[in-house]
Amino acid sequence: MTLVKICGIKNLTEAVWAGKCGAWAVGEVFAPSPRRIEAEEAAAINRELKDGILKVGVFVNEELAEVKRIVDYCRLDLVQLHGDEAPEYLAELSLPVIKCFSLKGPPDPDYLRRWRPYLYLFDTCSTAVRGGSGRSFNWEWLGELPPDIEFILAGGLNPGNVGTAVRRLNPLAVDVSSGVEYPGGGKDPLMIEAFINEVKEADGDVSR
Incomplete structure (x- = not known):
């Protein structure tokens, strides 16, 4: 399953x-965002979650020491980097890393491989923002990616278009934020359920 x-x-x-x-x-x-959460709040949530779901901390150009502190304090399973972090930065982290690339055109596989996330x-x-913009990019930019570049698709996904995205691109995973929220913010449980059901159907x- 995706x-x-x-x-x-x-x-x-x-x-x-x-x-x-x-x-x-x-x-x-854990970066500037309307969805920012304090480490104390995240730690309290994560203490109550079952082991079946992974906890991913999202950071943007954060000091490495602070990332490591939050990872330990909040019991995170993965780190997601949305900034300008160099390949050497990733190598300093002991957890698996998701590295975000904000696309302006088709990505260069040789350039991507420098990070080895x-x-x-x-x-x-x-x-304006590092993620969570609610806008899609041109999915055709990913059409020529080699199979060793396993990826998560983000950007403007919602219950109405995620099925098409899965069928067209066959990503390993999809990532949604604003696409399952109420107009004033906060996650809509019905939209979360609908989003995941659309993925399952697709x-x-x-x-695979």
């Missing part, structure tokens, strides 16, 4: 519901 990550989780209710619906991971944002994440390039049409 894995699903629900990003921008801010409370235990959202995290538990995501797990019940079948999400692979939840993302907790656990997974690549492709998102929409925005001058998976039936995709051979």
